[in-house]
Amino acid sequence: MTSAKLQQDLLNADESIQYDAIVIGCGVIGPCVATALARKGKKVLIVERDWNMPDRIVGELMQPGGLRALRSLGMIQSINNIDAYPITGYTVFYNGEKVVIPYSYKQDVGPVEKIDGLVFDGNDKVLNDKYVTIKDYEDDERERGVAFVHGRFLQNLRNIVSKEKNITRLQGNATEILKSTKDNEVIGCKIDIETRGKVDFKAHMTFVCDGIFSRFRKELSADHVPKVQSSFIGMSLYDAVTPTKYNGHVILGPQHLPILVYQLSPNETRILCAYNDAKTPQDIKSWMKEDVQPFIPKSLRPSFDKALEEKKFRSMPNSYLPAKQNDITGLCFIGDSLNMRHPLTGGGMTVGLNDVVLLIKKIGDLDFADRETVLDELLDFHYDKKKYDCVINVLSIALFSLFAAESKNLKILQRGCFKYFQRGGDCVKLPIEFLSGLRPSPLMLTKVFFAVALYSVYINFEKRGALGFPLALLEGISILYTAAVVFAPYLFGELIG
Ligand SMILES: Cc1cc2nc3c(=O)[nH]c(=O)nc-3n(C[C@H](O)[C@H](O)[C@H](O)COP(=O)(O)OP(=O)(O)OC[C@H]3O[C@@H](n4cnc5c(N)ncnc54)[C@H](O)[C@@H]3O)c2cc1C
Numbered sequence: 001m002t003s004a005k006l007q008q009d010l011l012n013a014d015e016s017i018q019y020d021a022i023v024i025g026c027g028v029i030g031p032c033v034a035t036a037l038a039r040k041g042k043k044v045l046i047v048e049r050d051w052n053m054p055d056r057i058v059g060e061l062m063q064p065g066g067l068r069a070l071r072s073l074g075m076i077q078s079i080n081n082i083d084a085y086p087i088t089g090y091t092v093f094y095n096g097e098k099v100v101i102p103y104s105y106k107q108d109v110g111p112v113e114k115i116d117g118l119v120f121d122g123n124d125k126v127l128n129d130k131y132v133t134i135k136d137y138e139d140d141e142r143e144r145g146v147a148f149v150h151g152r153f154l155q156n157l158r159n160i161v162s163k164e165k166n167i168t169r170l171q172g173n174a175t176e177i178l179k180s181t182k183d184n185e186v187i188g189c190k191i192d193i194e195t196r197g198k199v200d201f202k203a204h205m206t207f208v209c210d211g212i213f214s215r216f217r218k219e220l221s222a223d224h225v226p227k228v229q230s231s232f233i234g235m236s237l238y239d240a241v242t243p244t245k246y247n248g249h250v251i252l253g254p255q256h257l258p259i260l261v262y263q264l265s266p267n268e269t270r271i272l273c274a275y276n277d278a279k280t281p282q283d284i285k286s287w288m289k290e291d292v293q294p295f296i297p298k299s300l301r302p303s304f305d306k307a308l309e310e311k312k313f314r315s316m317p318n319s320y321l322p323a324k325q326n327d328i329t330g331l332c333f334i335g336d337s338l339n340m341r342h343p344l345t346g347g348g349m350t351v352g353l354n355d356v357v358l359l360i361k362k363i364g365d366l367d368f369a370d371r372e373t374v375l376d377e378l379l380d381f382h383y384d385k386k387k388y389d390c391v392i393n394v395l396s397i398a399l400f401s402l403f404a405a406e407s408k409n410l411k412i413l414q415r416g417c418f419k420y421f422q423r424g425g426d427c428v429k430l431p432i433e434f435l436s437g438l439r440p441s442p443l444m445l446t447k448v449f450f451a452v453a454l455y456s457v458y459i460n461f462e463k464r465g466a467l468g469f470p471l472a473l474l475e476g477i478s479i480l481y482t483a484a485v486v487f488a489p490y491l492f493g494e495l496i497g
Contacts, residue, residue, distance in 0.1 A: 013168045028153075089248075101431070205332060230276050329371050
């Protein structure tokens with residue numbers, strides 16, 4: 001199809017149809033919701049304001065838990081043929097020392113669930129390409145993640161959408177959620193279309209997947225507003241020599257904020273440097289020279305130094321937003337429009353995709369015209385998703401507090417955390433399972449977090465020696481209190497909210 005014809009096709013959606021579902025946004029989550037519903041026989045309209053390949057520095061490393069969700073949806077082949085790069089685990093640096101933490105064994109996690117009607121013709125298995133192979137992803141005994149150029153992954157998801165016969169694609173800007181005058185229930189949305197102006201589209205259900213800067217999330221509640229306290233400043237490194245091939249790298253230390261490095265494609269590596277403010281520094285290059293460059297591992301320095309000279313900096317705010325219950329008839333928020341966490345642990349897509357799996361299992365077989373039954377299921381969805389999402393969300397916030405340590409206690413916890421990883425065995429197995437979305441157990445997360453805190457206290461005792469015992473005792477109480485303060489309110493908020 002020529003691009004002019006394609007462009008025209010994207011503007012033609014029929015507004016006289018009553019759709020089963022309108023999906024707003026074709027980023028990461030929108031295409032998965034639309035495809036899953038279409039495969040369940042629903043008539044779907046998906047609206048995206050720009051179908052061209054986006055160029056963003058978000059959503060580039062997918063954890064094994066996210067890949068398992070793509071398999072359940074029959075969409076795993078979206079990581080094929082985009083030069084995506086395998087990820088086998090993490091390397092954590094602390095003050096020059098390092099620990100390599102591989103992802104879990106498949107046998108410890110169990111089989112992937114295949115959703116009825118969505119998985120067919122082997123679409124839950126990867127295809128062979130140059131970097132993603134059946135041997136590595138299907139036959140290996142360990143789980144794998146993957147890193148990719150975000151826009152290329154999105155184009156693959158969008159290609160899958162384009163092949164579903166029950167989906168109509170539309171290019172336009174959703175400007176308003178439409179409500180019935182009688183009972184204020186959602187009946188569709190208004191779309192601003194380049195050649196047609198503002199047009200009303202009707203559906204039994206409207207799914208809002210409009211992402212981090214969602215214009216609609218306030219419909220759920222006026223206080224559904226993200227908290228932004230830090231940002232990531234990113235650069236692309238070219239032909240970088242990463243310290244551990246096929247690993248995500250987390251560079252930590254008491255004198256600097258966390259730095260993430262992961263290879264996205266054969267020649268591009270992403271570096272994301274945390275900055276403790278929503279507003280980035282005025283002179284980014286000077287800040288990078290002072291607060292980042294000295295801590296970059298040696299093998300990365302040539303590509304880092306080159307990128308620094310080119311000054312192609314990009315930044316994104318790091319937002320935190322606990323989920324709210326979808327309690328409006330005809331409306332469902334999912335993905336970043338509903339729930340966000342710190343991107344430090346690369347868990348956003350994994351949470352969103354697992355929410356899609358759960359959502360489809362709950363409502364995929366319902367008749368959307370029966371909106372009350374759908375609403376009942378959506379009310380439950382809020383509670384059912386907590387167990388999985390809470391672990392990734394709370395972990396991301398707690399780890400960022402530790403790794404961006406400013407206070408003495410947090411620095412002790414940071415060091416204790418690294419020493420805990422160095423013990424190996426369960427001390428790395430459980431944390432990597434939480435991070436990669438393979439162990440949805442808030443109770444176990446709490447146990448491990450406080451085990452880390454106690455270990456930090458123990459290390460501090462060792463450091464103080466016999467003479468320093470009384471001081472270490474007082475510090476120990478204070479460290480445990482700090483650990484509780486960075487962890488408990490978030491856990492409580494996620495579980496109770
Ligand atoms: C700095 C940073 C790094 C991150 N890194 C990772 C990572 O490595 N791994 C990970 O798993 N997660 C990561 N995340 C989180 C991840 O990017 C998100 O969780 C994920 O993109 C959410 O998907 P979504 O579909 O909800 O939103 P998006 O992917 O943002 O998609 C929203 C879509 O809606 C469209 N849209 C918006 N408004 C309208 C409108 N009014 N009308 C029509 N269309 C509209 C947009 O054009 C877009 O295509 C990161 C986040 C940040 C901030």
